[in-house]
Amino acid sequence: MRDGETPSFVRQDLVSERSAPVKTTGFVGFLRVRLFNSVTNILVTIVCALLLWVLLVPTVKFLLIDAVWSGADRSACLAENAGHVVGACWPFVHAKFGQFVYGFYPEPERWRVNLTFMLAAVLLLPLLIPKLPAKGLNASLFFIALPIVAFFLLYGGGLDGFAVSWISALLTGFNASIGEVGRKLVLAGDAVAVIGPFLWLAGKLIVGISTAISWVLTPLVWLHISIQSSGRPVWIDLLLTTAIISALIFMLGGGARAGWRPLLASLTTFVGIGLLIAVMGLDRGGLPVVDTRLWGGLLITLVVSVTGIVASMPIGIGLALGRRSTIPLVRTFSIAFIEFWRGVPLITVLFFATYMLPLFVPTGFTIDGLVRALIGISLFAGAYQAEVIRGGLMAIPRGQTEAASAVGLTWWKTTALIVLPQALRHVIPGIVNSFIGLFKDTSLVSIVALFDLLGSMRASFSDPLWATPSSLFTGFALTGTIYFVFCFGMSRYSLFVEHRLNAHQRN
Numbered sequence: 001m002r003d004g005e006t007p008s009f010v011r012q013d014l015v016s017e018r019s020a021p022v023k024t025t026g027f028v029g030f031l032r033v034r035l036f037n038s039v040t041n042i043l044v045t046i047v048c049a050l051l052l053w054v055l056l057v058p059t060v061k062f063l064l065i066d067a068v069w070s071g072a073d074r075s076a077c078l079a080e081n082a083g084h085v086v087g088a089c090w091p092f093v094h095a096k097f098g099q100f101v102y103g104f105y106p107e108p109e110r111w112r113v114n115l116t117f118m119l120a121a122v123l124l125l126p127l128l129i130p131k132l133p134a135k136g137l138n139a140s141l142f143f144i145a146l147p148i149v150a151f152f153l154l155y156g157g158g159l160d161g162f163a164v165s166w167i168s169a170l171l172t173g174f175n176a177s178i179g180e181v182g183r184k185l186v187l188a189g190d191a192v193a194v195i196g197p198f199l200w201l202a203g204k205l206i207v208g209i210s211t212a213i214s215w216v217l218t219p220l221v222w223l224h225i226s227i228q229s230s231g232r233p234v235w236i237d238l239l240l241t242t243a244i245i246s247a248l249i250f251m252l253g254g255g256a257r258a259g260w261r262p263l264l265a266s267l268t269t270f271v272g273i274g275l276l277i278a279v280m281g282l283d284r285g286g287l288p289v290v291d292t293r294l295w296g297g298l299l300i301t302l303v304v305s306v307t308g309i310v311a312s313m314p315i316g317i318g319l320a321l322g323r324r325s326t327i328p329l330v331r332t333f334s335i336a337f338i339e340f341w342r343g344v345p346l347i348t349v350l351f352f353a354t355y356m357l358p359l360f361v362p363t364g365f366t367i368d369g370l371v372r373a374l375i376g377i378s379l380f381a382g383a384y385q386a387e388v389i390r391g392g393l394m395a396i397p398r399g400q401t402e403a404a405s406a407v408g409l410t411w412w413k414t415t416a417l418i419v420l421p422q423a424l425r426h427v428i429p430g431i432v433n434s435f436i437g438l439f440k441d442t443s444l445v446s447i448v449a450l451f452d453l454l455g456s457m458r459a460s461f462s463d464p465l466w467a468t469p470s471s472l473f474t475g476f477a478l479t480g481t482i483y484f485v486f487c488f489g490m491s492r493y494s495l496f497v498e499h500r501l502n503a504h505q506r507n
Contacts, residue, residue, distance in 0.1 A: 062087040103296015158286035162237035168224035182206030292370040296451035311378035316385025341383035392423030432494035
């Protein structure tokens with residue numbers, strides 16, 4: 001203010017105190033900011049609270065308050081015997097729990113299922129914890145060794161040979177099928193008037209090719225016969241396979257100049273296979289065989305879902321890369337495969353895999369019913385995964401591949417080290433969403449006589465010993481809870497992986 005000027009305004013009273021700031025932290029702050037910060041949110045909160053009250057209170061009352069917890073038969077879960085309105089019949093679950101988990105798997109052999117579950121958990125948990133070391137070894141044991149061990153634990157049986165015998169039998173059977181097709185064409189050519197000569201010529205050509213293949217396979221067949229006639233076919237075949245594969249790895253890897261590590265790794269792997277054969281007694285017949293028709297319950301659900309999830313990923317990656325390929329034949333095949341499998345429902349796929357797949361295999365070669373369903377589900381899920389992964393591939397800027405080419409990386413290294421890791425990181429929600437959908441869709445295998453968790457639960461309702469009005473709802477509540485736990489676990493772990501992989505974007 002300048003000299004000589006009078007102030008235009010001078011406050012005579014003290015300024016009144018300001019009101020305390022609105023609390024935005026803690027429980028009260030959460031309620032004020034998230035639930036009651038506007039008229040609309042207040043109305044939505046009240047409606048949601050009423051819905052929760054209407055849904056949760058009867059559910060808790062049915063599952064816990066009015067539930068029956070002990071009893072020997074259906075009489076314990078009847079209202080006239082309990083003296084009140086009966087909710088969940090948990091004695092029914094206790095009595096049928098073995099059927100829910102194992103299906104009709106023989107009770108004396110159920111330790112094999114428990115051991116398989118334990119091995120899977122022991123190998124999976126370290127794989128899910130990022131900070132633990134030896135991820136490569138852990139992944140090899142989980143994705144390669146565990147399926148083989150689980151097969152011989154769950155199904156049983158032993159080995160009558162190894163790779164040489166298996167390859168010889170497979171090629172011989174396939175060649176026999178080719179010869180049979182040729183002979184049928186020759187007979188058809190003799191019976192048909194118009195195109196008969198063409199069919200006859202084609203049949204003769206196929207028979208000739210089959211005969212030539214049989215001459216080429218003669219040394220392999222002789223070797224197979226020699227192995228089977230020996231006293232220890234499994235061990236002789238294993239030693240022969242070890243020598244052949246290790247020698248190929250050593251020579252193709254550059255010999256002694258490239259180092260001895262690949263050869264030692266190969267020999268160590270086969271030594272581990274030999275120890276596994278000896279421990280499980282696979283050379284002496286192995287464990288008693290349990291047919292897959294006796295499997296059921298949670299066992300079938302986990303086998304089908306885990307196999308479908310693991311097998312669908314490489315199928316989806318291959319199809320996604322094939323659909324973006326510059327080779328017309330590869331691109332056309334990938335597009336046709338994806339559109340075909342996405343254009344038919346899963347029920348049709350299961351029927352096709354169960355009843356038509358055996359028509360396309362060599363003569364004398366049979367495929368188990370469970371394996372047929374696994375093949376169909378894996379191909380079906382792989383087609384859906386291909387489109388999810390293709391979306392991630394399209395999100396990668398073209399400059400990434402151009403930069404990789406500029407530094408001299410091949411297409412394979414560029415795809416494996418640069419493109420795919422980034423693409424998969426972008427589509428983690430879509431991939432896990434497909435996994436969750438596949439896990440729930442395993443209930444459809446019941447239409448091809450495979451009793452999964454839901455199918456075993458529905459089959460238990462036919463027992464008159466536990467036929468009560470509440471048994472049905474109790475069984476569905478249990479299976480729904482199990483499905484929710486697995487699906488919610490996959491969802492939360494995917495969020496953890498997303499946050500961890502995208503940590504650099506938040507800084």
